[in-house]
Amino acid sequence: MNIVLVEPEIPNNTGNISRTCAVTGSSLHLVRPLGFSTDDKHLKRAGLDYWQYLDLHYYDSFDEVLQTYPNGRFFFATTKAKRFYTDISFQKDDFLVFGKETAGLPKAILEAYPEQIIRIPMGKDIRSLNLANSVAIILYEALRQQGWPNLV
Numbered sequence: 001m002n003i004v005l006v007e008p009e010i011p012n013n014t015g016n017i018s019r020t021c022a023v024t025g026s027s028l029h030l031v032r033p034l035g036f037s038t039d040d041k042h043l044k045r046a047g048l049d050y051w052q053y054l055d056l057h058y059y060d061s062f063d064e065v066l067q068t069y070p071n072g073r074f075f076f077a078t079t080k081a082k083r084f085y086t087d088i089s090f091q092k093d094d095f096l097v098f099g100k101e102t103a104g105l106p107k108a109i110l111e112a113y114p115e116q117i118i119r120i121p122m123g124k125d126i127r128s129l130n131l132a133n134s135v136a137i138i139l140y141e142a143l144r145q146q147g148w149p150n151l152v
Contacts (some may be wrong), residue, residue, distance in 0.1 A: 001026040001090075001142055003071070003135055004097040006062055006105060009035030016132035022050035023144060025150045029057045029065055034099070050120060052109060062097075062109060069095065074116055077138060078104055079128050081117040090142035098151060101131050 005110045008014045021028040059065050099105030
């Protein structure tokens with residue numbers, strides 16, 4: 001699986017997500033600008049002893065991700081979707097795309113892929129879940145559907 005973070009802002013979230021990617025064998029794709037340095041002590045503390053196991057990629061724009069993986073299947077997590085993540089039949093090389101903590105994914109991306117936006121059910125009066133939690137919830141459902149590939 002592939003996790004894409006578009007302009008993440010909080011180092012602890014990205015550190016936790018990097019740890020989740022490392023333990024699941026998922027690739028992490030970071031789209032700049034980042035709201036922190038990848039040398040940030042908070043980022044490394046959150047996933048410190050897992051960095052060597054992480055398949056990490058950097059991009060200067062989301063378009064660069066699309067150009068690098070022109071045949072990729074992309075799903076975009078947002079609170080604005082009607083479709084639940086559990087409605088998707090995930091495949092092993094899918095890309096799960098998440099936006100920055102304060103604003104989510106850019107409107108242009110959501111409008112370009114209306115059939116591929118998904119959400120996690122939650123109370124109507126609550127803004128959203130933590131980014132690292134959201135990644136874990138959707139990623140683990142995708143892996144469960146595939147029979148936990150490469151996991152014991």
